[in-house]
């Protein structure tokens with residue numbers, strides 16, 4: 001997708017410098033900065049501090065983290081510890097574990113002279129696959145948008161939460177891919193973008209990337225979605241997910257669950273878009289999904305441009321107030337109209353998932 005008219009991906013290997021390049025997402029939307037990752041520590045730090053974020057992208061970053069570890073020290077012990085640290089860098093998104101385990105499986109039994117080449121090929125393949133999967137999610141979700149458009153014969157209003165756009169993946173995005181496909185096809189779409197406190201991924205990233213692609217969108221406060229649904233101003237919701245378990249229950253950015261409840265109460269279809277790399281086949285109990293708790297400073301402080309255009313961070317809470325920053329919640333499958341995957345759309349249930357992914 002484009003930034004200022006130029007095609008980008010969110011991560012790539014730079015052959016000339018022999019390092020990994022990322023778009024530093026902590027600086028968006030005010031600054032566009034490409035950052036170098038040279039060591040596995042850099043990769044872990046980028047994931048932890050959310051310079052890269054979004055389940056598919058942190059999976060790809062972890063895969064490249066394994067490559068960087070091999071480049072640093074081609075030693076099985078170091079590769080193993082680095083891999084464990086990569087998996088631990090954020091707890092909720094399953095793509096981290098999925099990507100690192102896939103890398104390790106591919107590398108097992110490969111001799112020392114070949115290992116870097118094989119690792120690099122596999123990390124690249126993970127990225128290419130993600131692009132293809134997200135494109136297919138778009139084509140499958142497009143059919144749903146088209147159906148609504150054909151009935152309504154007017155702009156389709158879609159609500160989304162957090163950033164499940166191309167910035168959260170390698171390209172296209174998950175929740176945004178059907179929207180980009182509809183827009184490219186000439187179907188009129190408008191996106192209600194939940195601001196998504198506390199890190200504001202909706203305002204800072206989703207709105208930013210939709211603007212760059214010319215997709216009409218409006219940022220709303222996180223609590224506004226319910227009212228818009230009551231007023232009939234939302235035709236459908238599409239959100240992403242950091243981990244969808246085998247039963248079809250969906251972990252996603254905090255606040256998703258409340259949107260699903262409001263959607264249910266107002267008969268608004270609530271879809272979740274995901275590549276199969278986000279399915280946790282081993283977990284069947286939603287209470288077992290680890291919920292990340294982040295530093296409460298993300299709540300108590302806000303960063304933005306002052307009048308002079310300088311980036312500033314300010315405290316907005318009373319100095320001595322305690323705050324709790326839970327980063328994800330779980331939406332039970334019963335509130336999900338369907339899962340939009342690279343293989344098609346299915347019911348959010350064990351049976352639904354099994355039908356698509358045998």
Ligand code: MRU
Nearest residue numbers: 053054055162164168240241253
């Ligand atoms: O904390 P983040 O920004 O890494 O959150 C992850 C997400 O981007 C969202 O939860 C998203 O909806 C699912 S990942 C495509």
